[in-house]
Structures are given as C-alpha cells and as structure tokens.
Amino acid sequence: MHLAFSSMNTLADPPPPELARALEQRGFESLWYGEHSHIPCSRKTPYPPGGELPAPYSKMMDPYVSLMAAAAATTTLKLGTGIALLMERDIFSQAKTIASLDRLSGGRVIIGTGVGWNEEEFSNINPHPFDKRYAVLRETVAATRALWTEDEAEYHGDYVDFDPVWADPKPLQPGGPKIYMGAMGPLGIRHAARWADGWYPVDIGLPDAAQAVSDFRELVAECGRNPEEVAINIQIMDTSNLDKLKLYRDLGVERATVGVAVDMWDKPDQVMPMIDRFAKLIPELND
Secondary structure, three states: OEEEEEEOOOOOOOOHHHHHHHHHHOOOOEEEEOOOOOOOOOOOOOOOOOOOOOHHHHHOOOHHHHHHHHHHOOOOOEEEEEEEOHHHOOHHHHHHHHHHHHHHOOOOEEEEEOOOOOHHHHHHHOOOOHHHHHHHHHHHHHHHHHHHHOOOEEEEOOOOEEEEEOOOOOOOOOOOOEEEEOOOOHHHHHHHHHHOOEEOOEHHHOOOHHHHHHHHHHHHHHOOOOHHHOEEEEEEOOOOOHHHHHHHHHOOOOEEEEEOOHHHOOOHHHHHHHHHHHHOOHHHHOO
C-alpha cells in the first residue's frame, strides 16, 4: 500500500518544492493538495465536522500551481488533488491546466474530486442547482475526459453542453489522469462506483472499514464494473494507529493519505517531524 501526504497548501505550510523533495526522499508515493478558490464571508452552510470553520480554508493557494512547483523539484513523486472542486472552474481552462500539468510533470497527476460542502461557494461560481451537484459533477468529469481524449471533443448533457472543439495538449497519461471521487454518503459512493477511477473516503466515516470496502466493491460489481479496476484511497484522520494502516493494506487499499491534523494547522514546525515519523512506517506497509 502506498503512503501519501496531504496539505492545506497555505503560506504557513512548507513551500511545495521543499515539501515535495522531503516526501520523495523518504519514500512517500504522492503529495495531495486541496482546493477552495474562496470562502464566502456570509455563509450559512455549517462546517461539516462542527464548530467554526478553520482559518486555513480561506488561505489555500491554487493546487495546480503548487503541484507544478512540486513537480519541478521532484522526479517520481505523484501529484494529487485532494480534493479539487472541478465544478467551480471553467471546464475548458481546467482541462487544459490539468493536461499541461500532466505533460510537464511526466504523467504524474492524479485527480481527487468531489461535490464540495459549501453551498454559498458553489452558488457563487456554478449556475446549476446545488441539489443537482452530483449529476453536474458526473457530467463535468465525462466532458473533461472527452476534452482529454477526443481530437474534436464535444459533450451534450443536461448541465454541460458544447459543440466540437479543439482542446490541446492532451494529458501524457492515456485517457488522462485517474479521477477519484471523494464521497461518504450513499449517493456519492454510488457515483464513485458508477463512473470514477477510484473512491476517496475519509476514515472517520468508516466505523467498519472492512465492511465499507466490501460493500463498495459489491456496488462496483453491481454497476457492471470490475472492482479490481476501481482503486481505493483512504484519507487518514487518526494518524496514531499503525494497526489501522496495516488493516487498510490487508484490505487491498491502494493508498493511505495522511496529513496534518486540524489542531496542528497553525503549527507548521510539526510537519517535517510528522513526515519523518510516518516515513519509518513505509517499509512495514510494504511487507
């Protein structure tokens, strides 16, 4: 099982080149950056974990620019978005940005995406109803894949609709980067099983990880797909339990992604010690 690292990607974090080099040197497989282009000042949507919204959410840098900086400083480290809000950007510009990053990095990009939780943020950018966001994301991903693979790409859906266009360059990876769906609820998980290249859950939403993984694979099969071809990447919130990581490995999880806990987001000096601590576990996870 691969071990990856995720970051809020603010100016308080280690700079992307420095962080990426440290991860690659210590045997981490990938670096993942999340995305919030903005946070509305007037917000009714509650923060999902409860309490006040942590300040770093409003200070996040652009994930693709930061990942390009990370790519330039490394040779093998994979570059992930965890997660990108694909519905909150112009689809043509976004497809080109990701394709360019994949080209310039030597085909190292992975895309984690989701529908997001902040209704006001979504509504500032996307004209479609928030309660249709899963369908909008499905079409956004399908249209993006068309832009990545077709010489004269077109897409005609209920929410995304365009006539043939030229959109180059194409990504270096055939078919484009793998797209993982970050979802915890039944509807989101069903979407992941139907059309995503992988499922990207958070471990705190998996009280019985073995059952959750088994149920997801059954759902993938019910959707007419091969469960072995739909990967699972679990975001780890409890970073103190090595046995849990070994359980995920034994369940056939492709990747576990660890990151700085919420209560350490304002303590950037804790990042490198954490990376060093987890680097010692990598050989055990590969046993």
